[in-house]
Amino acid sequence: QVQLVESGGGSVQAGGSLRLSCAASGNSNGRRCMAWFRQAPGKEREGVASVYVDGQATLADSVKGRFTVSRDNGANTMFLEMNNLKPEDTAMYYCAADFLLRSVCNVGSRFQYSGQGTEVTVAS
Secondary structure, rough: OOEEEOOOOOEOOOOOOOOEEEEEEEOOOHHOOOEEEEEEEOOOOOOEEEEEOOOOEEEOOOOOOEEEEEEHHHHHHHEEEEEOHHHHHOEEEEEEEOOOOHHHHOOOOOOOHHHHHHEEEEOO
16 A cells, blocks of 8 residues: 655645655555656546656646656655646645556556645636
8 A cells, every 4th residue: 555645735826836756665666666746627637747756757738848757766755846827727636656667667657556646726
């Protein structure tokens, strides 16, 4: 089992920044591949970023150049640095994890474990 707890969400003006954190615990193999996805009201879930245990990262096209994903394996924490936020980034952001191997660890993958989410609101 893997437990995930997100934090760092909030309300900001367009152009602002936020840093989300995901504290992970449990089976370390189950956290090999970690990711962020988001879901806005009335919209489908969207993969935002993924990061493998060795640091290999992928980002959705919609956030490239603005968001950065990273992880601190020693601290069992994953981060999502979000800059130049736009109103369309408003959503509930979820942390996810899985046993996935490096070759299939990406934003489009399906993840076995996820957290409760942290809300991000960007005002125009």
